[in-house]
Amino acid sequence: MTTFVLIPGAACDSWHWHLLEEELRARGRDVVSVDLPCEDEAAGLDEYADAVVQAVAGRRRLTLVAHSFAGFTAPLVCARVPVDLLVLLAAMVPLPGEAPKEWWRATRHPDSRVGRAGRDAQRAGADPAVEGLPESAVPGSAADPFFQDLPPGLAAEAAVRWRRQAETPAARPWPMEAWPPVATRFLLCRQDRLFPAPFLRTVVAERLGVSPDEMEGGHFPMLSRPAELADRLEGYSRSAAR
Incomplete structure (x- = not known):
């Protein structure tokens, strides 16, 4: 059975x-949802990949699903354990x-203010009262580039669940010499404000x-459209198994 490995x-x-x-x-699918040491200033991308490898120990037929910043981590995992499919979300x-x-x-991101707001929010963590943050850096706000398409209650909980992001992994060069030789699919979201289509x-x-490939939704389709996203992932897994 395929194991879907969800990397945040x-x-x-x-x-x-x-x-x-x-x-x-x-x-009826097997799922491993990974927690990374994102608050640990001593942990870099290699340590993030270590956490994923440890979480999948002993499992086979892996489909990695890497969201947002995990695009830097998942290829490192593919170089360490056998992976059937990598889905970049x-x-x-x-x-x-x-x-x-x-x-x-x-990459010539089109709006430096959005990128800066995103990085500020990630460094600050879940506290919406952090002094000096722009409104767009506050998860769940009207200008939020992350959770804008979630129901208010879910957006509020997502804001509370936001963790502080250490700066160490962003400061170190990506250590791979080339993209790993693994089947790769990319799924973008048409209403994504952080990474516009x-x-x-x-x-x-x-x-x-x-x-x-493309679907409707903002930057967090796993929260806004979980059934549709599951359909996509099952389809990718079936295609990779042929």
Whole structure:
């Protein structure tokens, strides 16, 4: 049986996958939702990959689902354990030697204010009262680039669940020399405010040489559209198994 391995983005943990995990388990699927040491300033991308490898120990037929910043972590995992399929979900796509903090400028992100707001929110964690943060950096606000399409109650809980993101993994160069030889799919979200669809189409074409698949929703479709996302992941897994 395929095991779906859910790898969170910056400042997130397994809770941010919980609706998708419930959906997949209800369909009889095996799921591993990983928690990363995102608050640990001593932990870099290698330690993030170590956490995923430990979480999947003894399992086979792995489909990795990497959200957002996890685009820097998941390929490292593919180089350490056998992986059938890598699904990049609204994810960053790194180049060899590129530090995550350099990615925004290198990819020509169209709105430096959105990128800065995102990084500020991740560093601050869940506290919406952090002095000096712009409104767009506060998860669940009207200008939020993360949770804008969630029901108010779920958006509020997502804000409380936000973790502090250490800066260490963003400062170190991506250590791989090339993209790993694993089947890779990219799924973007058309209403994503953090990584707008036209921007990601260009990044994916330039860095992976493919056209991304697309679905409706904002940056967190695992919370806003878990059933639709589960349909997509099951379809990808079936195609990879042929």
